[in-house]
Amino acid sequence: MQNYDPSKLRxxxxxxxTIVAKALVPSIVLTIVPLIPHVLIWGFRAAFNVRDYLLGFVAVVLLVVAHEAVHALGWILFAGIAPKDIRFGIAWKTLSPYAHSMVAMPAGGYRVGVVLPLIVTGILPVVIGTGLNMAWLTIAGAILVSGAVGDLFVLQVIKAIPATALVIDHPENAGCYVVEP
Incomplete structure (x- = not known):
């Protein structure tokens, strides 16, 4: 973290x-709901078979990595963060992969970086998979939509922060510190 007076950080x-505990039901719902249009359009039998589950598993692994990379890309493009100031890892207690910015950024850019993976690695694969009858991609996208529940919790927690306020990504929790003037 940059050299900020700890008394100025909220x-x-x-x-x-806490997020893991609260996310169970929303995660289940957000895994199932994106699959419904695929099944309604293409049918259940056509949508789910062993090959698709295997392709879906591989896609999930790749999309989880992409999810974190898209957080970083969002912060680079929309918050002006340098790539050297972003770290990647896994919080082993909750098995949560993460991208973490080491420097302050405007809250508006932080929000874009938080929500972008939901769109790019979740919603977009669901739409493409459903449109092209690629059940494995629909399944992978649905799992990634579900996996973005934590990001949605972060958006909820930081909703009152003005877009221009400086924030620092929290190194351990989901959310941030607000740099108070």
Whole structure:
């Protein structure tokens, strides 16, 4: 974290284990709902077979990595963060992969970086998979939509922060510190 006076930092975050506990039902719903249009259009039998599950598994692994890369790309493009200031890892207690910015950024750019993976690695694969009858891609996208529940919680937690306020990504929790003037 940059050299900011700790008394000027307001913690606006939620512990990861709290999100994991609250995310179970929304995650299940957000996994199932994106599959419904695929099944309604193409049928259940055509949508789900062993080959598709295997392709879906591979796609999920790749899309999880892409999810974190898209967080970073969002912060680089919309918050002006340098690539050297972003770290990647896994929070082993909750098995949560993460991208973490080491420097402050405007809250508006932070929000874009938080929500972008939902769109790019979740919703977009669901739409493409459904449109092209690629069940494996629809399944992978649905799982990634579900996996973005934590990001949606972060958006909820930080909704009152003005877009121009400087924030620092929290190093351990989901959310950020607001740099107070």
């Amino acid at each position: 913690d606006v975050s939620v512990p990861l284990n």
